[in-house]
Amino acid sequence: MSRIIKSNRLIISPSVELGIFEPNNNIPEPVNIISETEEMVRILLQKADRKANEIINQAKAEVQELLDNAADEAKKIKEQAFQKGYEDGHEAAEKQMEGMKKQILAEVDQLHHEAARKKDNYLLEVKEDLIELAIDTAQKIICQQLTLQPDAISAIVNNVLKEANPKMQERIIIQVAPNSLHALGEAISHNKISWPADRLEVEANPDLTIGSCIIIAPSGTYQLIIEEAIEKLKKLFQGAEINE
Missing domain, CATH: 1.10.287 (Helix Hairpins)
Structure with missing residues (x-):
């Protein structure tokens, strides 16, 4: 039975890590x-x-x-x-x-x-x-x-791969939003994805929005859904106390 592990962390302060991306992944704006x-x-x-x-x-x-x-x-x-x-x-x-x-x-x-x-x-x-x-x-x-920066999907996928850490010999399926498919294909062809190209498949998932991805491997399913990450951030704010 596969596991579903959601990666919906965002970095909102030095003391609270929710992270979508690692800080050195060269994503200039979203974080x-x-x-x-x-x-x-x-x-x-x-x-x-x-x-x-x-x-x-x-x-x-x-x-x-x-x-x-x-x-x-x-x-x-x-x-x-x-x-x-x-x-x-x-x-x-x-x-x-x-x-x-x-x-x-x-x-x-x-x-x-x-x-x-x-x-x-x-x-x-x-x-x-x-x-x-x-x-x-x-x-x-x-x-x-x-x-505006479609190549950012490669950093997103790499971050989820790093967090998921599936076995290198596994064949994986990467699902992204349809409008991210071309950019991900380009990233793979230029060796920007930290996974052997001969052991991965890429699929367009119409249920995903840009910036989200799902990685399916025999050891489990790993995902980052932008909406879930934003919703988690929203709940943190709603539960925060107002400073005098």
Whole structure:
């Protein structure tokens, strides 16, 4: 029974390897695009976090304004009660101040809850939108680069072969997207594929997109699917915490 091993790693930071390509495979753009996309997402999320903090700070300022106004009003009420010098006036002032205090505390509590809700909603909405935009853009640029540089398929295949490490005597089948077939054939004819040409076959797989490949060998099936790699990157971003 053959094994299916998925190679869907991308390099998104020095500490997190997901790798599609090895860094020395001379692929000028796609890997860098993933790293740049990660940085772009982080920067945008930090901006979103600063915006959310502005919401909180604004709420705090409103609370402080309420408290300052309440203190001024309480002072006026006490002065009026003192000037009247009447017991009933003093008692009425105390009741009025107590009612004002309860009202202000309720407004402060409401402001805190509203600010927290706005912050949470804002961060969730912005985070999802930014991740979708950044990942979608990265995927389109990667596909564009692979289209403009069709010989990049040889580095992709070699990387999967290196990771799969099938036995050298095995006869293997390499499947790529139809529009990558010619470039792969050229790479084989120029000995750019690290596998004996007499022990490999090349097939076009209409289910594959440019940049993806499947290697079928007696010891197992090895594959790199661009969409799966991008989806994995997307999930990593969705699960990432926002830095303060």
